[in-house]
Amino acid sequence: MNIQRWLHVHPGRRFVIGVPFVWLLIFFVVPFLILLRISVTDMGNGVNPFAPLMQAVDGSLHIMLKYQNYLSIFEEVDKGSGAKAWGQTIYLEAYLTSLKYACLTTILCLVIGYPFAYFIARAKKSVQPALLMLVMLPFWTSFLLRVYAWKGILADQGVVNNVLVWAGFIQEPLQLLYSDVSMLVGMTYVYCPFMILPLYATLVKLDFRLLEAAYDLGASPWKAFWLITVPLSKAGIIAGSMLVFIPCVGEFVIPSLLGGAENIMIGRVVWDEMFSSNNWPRASALAVVMILFILVPMAVYNHYGAEREAAGKE
């Protein structure tokens, strides 16, 4: 089909589909392909930040794919002998740290957010919009500034330590900032609303008469909760967990402000490779592996999202 006829069939429709489609292809698909391409090349010389993919050698065109960048994520080079061995490279450690914080944050958000969403869903219908707006309101003010506030709150001479010393719980200020504590508090604080909102959306649709029926039939509140409320809110739990887990893996700002030397996450490492070491191919390879790490949760999220959509249509 030639392009003129193609445009002629439904000019308006083609235009409406074409504009966002072309935009997404140019600014989302092409950049990703470039990322993949650079991740399989060598570091370039002084002028080019990376080596060309194709090169003419002896009159024939060679395509060179290098997988060193990927190997170097898992392989340690012994400085003395130059021997390579599988080991705990800084990259592998950064991935594991990222996964650790993402998992812990997801669990914390679920533990805090589930009862919270449940109680909002059971509150009077007239106050529910106000309660929800109160959850959303901090989301509209700067994320960066809210994280920054924790720096002052958790500092050695900060509010929390001063209150604890004043109350006599501790003698010396605790090291809260630049530790696991500040990382988890900051990440839970920022991502909790992402857990609460999808949980609320499923819990508010739950028919609470089912619980009454369970009580009438002799179930304890605890048993009724596990057998009825939790299974019926599964979609919300999964959606919320993925919405927290995925951005946590790539988090960049919170470890920079609240983390110490121990809490290096992969987002930061990608940045350093790119701008400090100027190693574009390795930064690209690290980013590609990062996508692989979040591909599984993304697929789970999409699967349940599609299911939800189908359920909504019925």
Add this chain to the structure above:
Amino acid sequence: MKTSSSQALLRLLQAHFGKLWLLVVYLFLYGPLLFLILFSFNSTRQDAVFTGFSTRWYEALLNDSRLVGGFFLSLKVAVITGTLSTILGTFAAFVLVRYQRFRGRSLFSGLVSAPLVMPEVIIGLSLLLLMVAVQHAIGWPERGATTIVLGHTLLGMAYATVVVAARLREMDRTIEEAAMDLGCRPLQVFFLVTLPNILPSLVAAWMLTFTLSFDDVVISEFLSGPGVTTLPQVIFGYARRGVNPSIYAAATILILTVSTGIIAYSILTMRAQRRRERDAQAAVLAEIRSVEENVGTA
């Protein structure tokens, strides 16, 4: 005696556990905001003790040319991003809701929502690589405000699509069909019927994407060039160096502006809703009355 009082306390806790939990989590969500507001008025650089009321950090803020310059750059970037994202998002929402069948639809719907779940670091890095490649080839765009806008719009469009598509799904299509039956051309239908109907969602999408852009630091860090720093970038730079109460002052201004705006917006929409309901009721009553009169005269 002691056991009974502790039992009473336990019962009290059980009865009000829900409210207590809500209260504690709201405190957790709002504590840092209150901290920022309180300590922006502190008279010293202290973080833990409020030593006295002063507005010196607000003066310092206004005299800080980097913060002020960053503010105006961010404002410009956010306005353009909000507008571009809303336009593109409306297109994409139309495609998602109205065009159920076309080649590449599943690819399209995947692409639209992908930026929502993609870590910003990857969006920033891959866009930077694209910009460098394009600049290498045609000498444009220079890294700076333009590239930041492009990056923010990629993310903003995804959010705008979600907001507009939700409204578009709810919309009553029969009024569009009525307009078409009365001879409107498709474009007229869009501008005279569809657009006024989805306008509130466009406003919401614009505000959301404006905020997103005004607040973003990661994509800006990747895409900005030398000498171009948005407000969040300036703040990020200061924040990594230590405590600076001028930033508390900036935060306070932002928090108060945003919360006033949102509260005013929700009161206005609630009022409009109530007025619409009242008007509808009045119309029904008038109708009933006229019917009654007609019956009476007959």
